[in-house]
Amino acid sequence: MQFLAGDIGGTNGHVALMRAADDGSGVLETLAYRVFSCAAFPSLADLIQAFVDAEVRTPVSHCVLACAGQVVGDEVVNDNLAWTVRPDALRARLGLAEVALLNDFEAMGYAIDGPLAASGRHLCGPRGRGPGASLVVGPGTGLGAAVSVPGVPHATVLTTEAGQMDFAPHSLREREVLAWLAPDGGYVPVETIVSGPGLLTVYTALCALDGEVPTLATPKAVTAAAAAQADRHAVEAVELFCAALGGFIGNLAMTYIPTGGVFLAGGFLSSMFDLLKRSAFEERFLHGRSVRALLAQVPVWVTEHGSHGVQGAARWYVRHRESYGALATEGAAA
Template sequence: MLFLAGDIGGTNGHVALMRAADDRPGHIETLAYRVYPCAAFPSLAELIRTFIDSEVRAPVSHCVLACAGQVMGDEVANDNLAWPILPAALRATLGLADVAILNDFEALGYAIDGPLAESGRHLCGPQLRGVGPSLVVGPGTGLGAAIYVPHATGGTVLTTEAGQMDFAPHSVRERDVLAWLAPEGGYVPVELIVSGPGLLTAYEALCALDGVMPALATPKAVTAAAAEESDSRAVEAVALFCAALGSFTGNLAMSYLPTGGIFLAGGFLSSIFDLLKQSAFEERFLHGRSVRAMLAQVPVWVTEHGSHGVQGAARWYMHHREATRTAFAEGAVA
């Protein structure tokens, strides 16, 4: 069985042609894989059509897409995608029989027992995973999180919109940044700080608070300047970002007790790994909590996002199809 699998984020769209082996249950082979900048396409249908025209040589009628946001009826509710995602319109435009949608971090959760867990760089905590739930967190264009709960038949992933939680400042400087973001008070989501665009926002806020004009215009420029120590506010912005990420991750860890480990996913974090390692992330992950001793036993790794979202989406899709087939067969027998 051939099918398409995609991981569609706010910046890039990862698309693959997959093949499920009938004689090897659970085995999925990647036949082609491409990454496209979302901004280069007027619609998701055009992005997928480009992949089909370039890489697909046989008829394909099934597709699974991991997308930033949550499925609400026949559309995906999101704040960070380049265009609206409407499964029915995709089916009609591309001539597909089936377009299944799941959250992008739900897909990453399903990849935890695959190569995702094997490819990370250790950040803090023990070197080995314990038994129990695992957490995947990722700041990119937005901020996502999901929890993987293992069980005898594989595992279940609980999706979240944790990035939309309120930002909770820890230091006086963070309180000043929050006041700059919302001078009249009100809701400020944590992803407004803990994300790629959020890093730039933090830098701009620090410049404004210090009465200087921002010299940097992209998150990549901020991280480069921080690594070179050529801009003091870039250094402070990355430090603030890393510390806030530590607090956010610690809060989620207290909610789910992920003794199976935490995976911080995304190329953005991998690119600043050394800065993250030297930052207050670990102290803020642990600091001042009555469960500090427990959190100290939770391992944390940083892993490249890469094709893991596509692989997780494919694993979810095959499990979903098998569960549907089994339920249908049991219903027919009954």
């Protein structure tokens, strides 16, 4: 009962060889796991083939892939993926009987009931989880989010494209940045600011607004300069980013009331945890008036993305395997 599971983002591709118990228990075992740079491969099929060549010793005919974006028709639609993703092309190229697709943060939602919930660092709110829904949100190459709603026998995960919502400025400085981004008005998605590339965009905008030439070229350089207090625009960019992130997640929290917790996933946020902790994130998350008391009951953690997306995709696939092929029969035949 072996199958491939992947978590394919705009920057990295996480791939694992999984084995599912055949007793209906849902127990999963990770037989092999690797992380690849998407930019190193001309196609997703080449990335997966590299994993198969390195790690797979017996034929595997089933695969589940969690990808940034949404499945529309016969392909995944997303501007942040390195290539077009089409299940029919993957099946033909890799000799697979089935390729199942789901959104990458939908997979993260299925990981909440696994090790993800126990792996985070507490950011704000209560330290224990309540009985309500949970949110998993992650600014990386883009901005993903999903909601896990408790249920019997399993939680239901709702996929979203929340990162494509319109950015809503809060401070006067945020309004200046928005005007710089869209001088003639128009649609500016949240992920233009609340993402890894978005942080660099904010830094560049702040420099331009103050008539200075930017000297930092990557999000990592911006966070490093902010941590060292070495560049005033880097410091301001991180402060604006953290505040905007808090406001965005507060808006989502008002929609879903996630007393089960908010999990901020990704190495990007983990690397700047101390900056996030000292920022205006919590104040913007709590908003104001009567809703403040409600949002104060929502715990927030920061967790590494790691293999959680792969694990969540595998959990989803095992639950839905009857809809995506006779996995047990294929496994027995192998």
